[in-house]
Amino acid sequence: MEEAQGMFEPIPSVVPAVKDNAVTHEKVELGKMLFFEPRLSSSHLISCNTCHNLGMGGDDNLETSIGHGWAKGPRNAPTVLNAVFNIAQFWDGRAEDLKAQAKGPIQAGVEMNNKPHAVEVTLNSMPEYRERFARAFPGEDKPVTFDNLAKAIEAFEATLITPASRFDQYLEGNDPVLTAEEKEGLRLFMDKGCAGCHAGRNLGGEGYFPFGVMEKPGADILPPNDQGRFQVTQTADDSYVFRAGPLRNIALTAPYFHSGMVWELRQAVAVMGESQLGEKLSDKEIDLITTFLHTLTGEQPRVEYPILPVSTPETPLPQEMVAQ
Amino acid sequence: MEEAQGMFEPIPSVVPAVKDNAVTHEKVELGKMLFFEPRLSSSHLISCNTCHNLGMGGDDNLETSIGHGWAKGPRNAPTVLNAVFNIAQFWDGRAEDLKAQAKGPIQAGVEMNNKPHAVEVTLNSMPEYRERFARAFPGEDKPVTFDNLAKAIEAFEATLITPASRFDQYLEGNDPVLTAEEKEGLRLFMDKGCAGCHAGRNLGGEGYFPFGVMEKPGADILPPNDQGRFQVTQTADDSYVFRAGPLRNIALTAPYFHSGMVWELRQAVAVMGESQLGEKLSDKEIDLITTFLHTLTGEQPRVEYPILPVSTPETPLPQEMVAQ
Numbered sequence: 001m002e003e004a005q006g007m008f009e010p011i012p013s014v015v016p017a018v019k020d021n022a023v024t025h026e027k028v029e030l031g032k033m034l035f036f037e038p039r040l041s042s043s044h045l046i047s048c049n050t051c052h053n054l055g056m057g058g059d060d061n062l063e064t065s066i067g068h069g070w071a072k073g074p075r076n077a078p079t080v081l082n083a084v085f086n087i088a089q090f091w092d093g094r095a096e097d098l099k100a101q102a103k104g105p106i107q108a109g110v111e112m113n114n115k116p117h118a119v120e121v122t123l124n125s126m127p128e129y130r131e132r133f134a135r136a137f138p139g140e141d142k143p144v145t146f147d148n149l150a151k152a153i154e155a156f157e158a159t160l161i162t163p164a165s166r167f168d169q170y171l172e173g174n175d176p177v178l179t180a181e182e183k184e185g186l187r188l189f190m191d192k193g194c195a196g197c198h199a200g201r202n203l204g205g206e207g208y209f210p211f212g213v214m215e216k217p218g219a220d221i222l223p224p225n226d227q228g229r230f231q232v233t234q235t236a237d238d239s240y241v242f243r244a245g246p247l248r249n250i251a252l253t254a255p256y257f258h259s260g261m262v263w264e265l266r267q268a269v270a271v272m273g274e275s276q277l278g279e280k281l282s283d284k285e286i287d288l289i290t291t292f293l294h295t296l297t298g299e300q301p302r303v304e305y306p307i308l309p310v311s312t313p314e315t316p317l318p319q320e321m322v323a324q
Numbered sequence: 325m326e327e328a329q330g331m332f333e334p335i336p337s338v339v340p341a342v343k344d345n346a347v348t349h350e351k352v353e354l355g356k357m358l359f360f361e362p363r364l365s366s367s368h369l370i371s372c373n374t375c376h377n378l379g380m381g382g383d384d385n386l387e388t389s390i391g392h393g394w395a396k397g398p399r400n401a402p403t404v405l406n407a408v409f410n411i412a413q414f415w416d417g418r419a420e421d422l423k424a425q426a427k428g429p430i431q432a433g434v435e436m437n438n439k440p441h442a443v444e445v446t447l448n449s450m451p452e453y454r455e456r457f458a459r460a461f462p463g464e465d466k467p468v469t470f471d472n473l474a475k476a477i478e479a480f481e482a483t484l485i486t487p488a489s490r491f492d493q494y495l496e497g498n499d500p501v502l503t504a505e506e507k508e509g510l511r512l513f514m515d516k517g518c519a520g521c522h523a524g525r526n527l528g529g530e531g532y533f534p535f536g537v538m539e540k541p542g543a544d545i546l547p548p549n550d551q552g553r554f555q556v557t558q559t560a561d562d563s564y565v566f567r568a569g570p571l572r573n574i575a576l577t578a579p580y581f582h583s584g585m586v587w588e589l590r591q592a593v594a595v596m597g598e599s600q601l602g603e604k605l606s607d608k609e610i611d612l613i614t615t616f617l618h619t620l621t622g623e624q625p626r627v628e629y630p631i632l633p634v635s636t637p638e639t640p641l642p643q644e645m646v647a648q
Contacts, residue, residue, distance in 0.1 A: 036379055045374070045390050055360055055632040062642055066369050070394035252634050264637060300631045307624045308379040310576050313588060318386055 001175060004186060009201040010168040011248065011298055015159050016084055021099060023155045026136040031156025033132070033306045034149055039122050041112035043068055044318035048105070048153065052080040054301060057252025058160065063260035067105075068113035074226065076260030081301070082248045084158045086205035091258040092229045093208060093243045098154040103146065116146035122316055123149065128309035162249055162298030170295070178295060185292025188285055193277050197244040203296065205246035211257075212240060214278030217271055221261050228258070251294045266290050325499060328510060333525040334492040335572070335622055339483050340408055345423060347479045350460040355480025357456070357630045358473055363446050365436035367392055368642035372429070372477065376404040378625060381576025382484065387584035391429075392437035398550065400584035405625070406572045408482045410529035415582040416553045417532060417567045422478040427470065440470035446640055447473065452633035486573055486622030494619070502619060509616025512609055517601050521568040527620065529570035535581075536564060538602030541595055545585050552582070575618045590614050 015023055034040065038047045051065040052058050058079035060066075065073040075091050083089065089101035105111040106119060123129045124144045136152055137143040167186075169177045178186070189195055198204040208229055211222050222240065229241040242258055255261065256268040269289050273281035281289070339347055358364065362371045375389040376382050382403035384390075389397040399415050407413065413425035429435040430443060447453045448468045460476055461467040491510075493501045502510070513519055522528040532553055535546055546564065553565040566582055579585065580592040593613050597605035605613070 033379075038377070038380075038384075043390065044386060045384065050369070053362070055630050056362075057634070060362075060369065061635060062368060066367065254635065263641065302631075303629050305627050305629050306379050307626075310381070311385060311578065317587065 001170065001173075003190060005171055007190060007195050007199045008167075008171060008203060010171045011082060011085075011161055011163040011165070011201065013163040015161065018084065018154060018158050019097065021151045021154055023158050024136065026132070027152045027155035028159055029156075029306075030129075030132045030136045031152035031154070032303060033129075033308055034153050035156050036306050037308060039308075039311070039315070039318075040106050040114060040119055040149075041068065042114045042118065042319045043112075046112050048080075048102070051077040051105070051111070054080075054160070054303060057081065057249050057300075058083075059253050061254060063255055065111065067111040068109065071110035073108075073110050075258045076255065078245070079249060079253050080157055081160050081162050082202055082246065082298075083205075084154075084161065085201045086243070086246060087207065088243065091242050092232050094232045098157050099147075099150040102150040102153040102157075118316060119149065120144060120146055121314075125312050125314035125316070126309040127312075160301050162300060165248075165296050165298035167292075167295040168298065179291075181288060182292050182295050185288035185290070186295075188289050189292055192273070192279065192281070192285075192289075194272065194289070197276065198247050202246035202248050204244040207244055208238070208241050209244055209276070210239070210241050212275045215275050216240070217275045221257055221259055221271060223259055226258065247293060247296055249297050249300075251297050265293060269293070325494065325497075327514060329495055331514065331519050331523045332491075332495055332527060334495045335406060335409075335485055335487040335489070335525065337487040339485065342408065342478060342482050343421065345475045345478055347482050348460065350456070351476045351479035352483055353480075353630075354453075354456045354460045355476035355478070356627060357453075357632055358477050359480050360630050361632060363632075363635070363639070363642075364430050364438060364443055364473075365392065366438045366442065366643040367436075370436050372404075372426075375401045375429070375435070378404075378484070378627060381405065381573050381624075382407075383577050385578060387579055389435065391435040392433065395434035397432075397434050399582045400579065402569070403573060403577050404481055405484050405486050406526055406570065406622075407529075408478075408485065409525045410567070410570060411531065412567065415566050416556050418556045422481050423471075423474040426474040426477040426481075442640060443473065444468060444470055445638075449636050449638035449640070450633040451636075484625050486624060489572070489620050489622035491616075491619040492622065503615075505612060506616050506619050509612035509614070510619075512613050513616055516597070516603065516605070516609075516613075518596065518613070521600070522571050526570035526572050528568040531568055532562070532565050533568055533600070534563070534565050536599045539599050540564070541599045545581055545583055545595060547583055550582065571617060571620055573621050573624075575621050589617060593617070 035048045038044050040047065046067060051060045053060055058081035059077045064075055065077045067073055078091065084098060089095040089098060095101040095104060106114050130144055133143040133148060137148050166177050197207065197209050200206045216222060227239050229238040251265060255263045262268045262271060266286050269286050270281060273279050359372045362368050364371065370391060375384045377384055382405035383401045388399055389401045391397055402415065408422060413419040413422060419425035419428060430438050454468055457467040457472060461472050490501050521531060521533050524530045540546060551563050553562040575589060578589065579587045586592045586595060590610050593610050594605060597603050
């Protein structure tokens with residue numbers, strides 16, 4: 001337990017502070033509405049929650065997401081749960097924080113396919129949004145901006161944390177809460193080297209590592225056309241480098257890896273053993289580690305489904321049939 | 325007020341009984357999960373709530389819905405709110421009740437594109453669903469069936485009623501709750517003949533009428549390839565006959581008509597005047613009737629977003645990229 005307490009940190013039961021963005025009640029409530037707001041997409045059909053479904057572990061449980069025009073996105077949607085604790089956002093860390101992240105999918109042609117200005121016009125067309133932005137960003141002349149939208153969504157997402165998993169209770173000193181097998185799995189997780197990349201509060205999400213440190217997995221799991229962080233830094237060292245996946249609630253967020261090509265957690269553990277540790281784990285070891293990973297499922301956030309403001313004659317019409 | 329009380333009925337504040345389907349707590353909770361369950365669709369992306377968004381007046385605010393493969397459906401999605409009070413479901417009344425209705429979109433190729441057996445396999449693959457069906461349908465040998473799914477969804481939908489609109493308060497005897505203008509609008513609504521089709525509890529949804537009693541609207545609003553109830557009954561009299569749209573929460577559910585081609589409520593009132601009453605209403609009359617229609621917005625249902633069971637290795641994988 002002491003060793004684990006040195007490597008990992010529990011999820012807090014209170015909402016964490018966010019850099020440069022005070023998490024106020026007004027922002028959280030507005031952010032929740034925006035998170036469920038399909039009119040942020042040009043089709044008026046796709047909301048953040050479409051791919052980061054709060055009822056399904058904060059992602060869509062698809063290989064890669066389906067977006068505007070039924071386009072298939074390039075990478076598996078990461079969970080929004082506990083994302084506030086990651087060092088940076090996206091598989092390649094290209095967004096420094098959740099407010100930067102929130103702006104991405106809204107503009108991506110294969111996701112929500114919209115433009116910042118169009119989003120601002122849409123939000124400005126509804127008096128309730130104008131009032132809520134004014135209350136959430138008091139003292140600002142023009143509070144309804146794409147930047148403030150991102151801040152409000154970030155504030156809401158900061159509340160999407162999942163405390164009180166059995167692993168957290170263990171870290172907090174409750175020894176019998178884990179079974180002997182789960183503790184054996186934890187011991188293997190630390191001793192075999194998994195925790196080398198998957199440590200800290202989110203057991204991952206804190207650093208960048210090549211996928212295939214010891215042995216590159218097959219092209220099905222690591223498609224050659226996606227070089228990961230290389231596309232962000234243009235540095236050869238970052239070829240096929242990805243942010244280590246955070247493992248909180250990992251039992252809820254299949255399929256796995258940036259390619260979303262592995263559906264079973266056991267298989268993902270086996271792949272990691274070979275590609276990252278250069279070791280073919282035994283079935284027994286894989287079982288134990290997988291059993292441990294199931295203790296990382298925390299209390300899922302309970303939110304009331306928001307009632308959204310009604311469109312007005314000034315609200316731009318949906319562009320639903322215009323594919324990218 | 326007395327005349328109105330004779331023509332209309334308030335939305336009750338308690339959940340109504342449903343024929344052949346006792347509305348139990350267990351069924352409602354299960355039905356809520358199923359209503360938000362994207363794995364009822366073959367893509368695992370589309371849920372009932374996608375097109376019947378509880379945050380947006382119980383529909384999608386699109387001309388016609390977008391479904392599997394980004395297909396555009398044939399008719400505007402009717403609201404699920406207060407649908408339990410309609411005489412039958414769909415624009416052409418082809419489903420006798422909500423449990424019959426619920427089975428339609430799940431199987432429609434342009435909506436959720438799934439098959440009853442596949443849905444049953446999916447639900448049976450998750451222990452929590454097996455337990456919840458057993459509790460909701462006690463004493464049944466095999467409770468996880470497509471029929472029971474429809475009953476659970478119907479039970480949940482029976483809770484989606486919107487009481488306490490200002491018009492309801494008026495019907496219950498509170499005279500000053502409506503302004504003078506709104507009362508004038510109500511007077512016109514009754515005297516001009518609107519209430520001939522739009523009466524009862526839902527101000528519509530109780531009978532079938534030709535669209536264009538007096539004068540057929542243009543092909544943009546009444547497309548010639550959709551003959552409405554004729555397609556159900558094959559009776560010449562039913563050509564271009566539709567169920568009169570229920571007007572509860574009508575201010576929240578633009579665009580209007582089965583074609584979804586009219587975005588402004590004022591314009592919809594004007595079209596109805598010409599096509600159904602054979603009268604070109606004055607701007608003033610249109611304004612007054614529209615003002616009255618805004619009093620039909622009731623309290624929107626507040627629901628906690630459900631946490632759905634996690635898929636298992638037995639759960640069929642999403643067929644997300646296979647268009648119809």
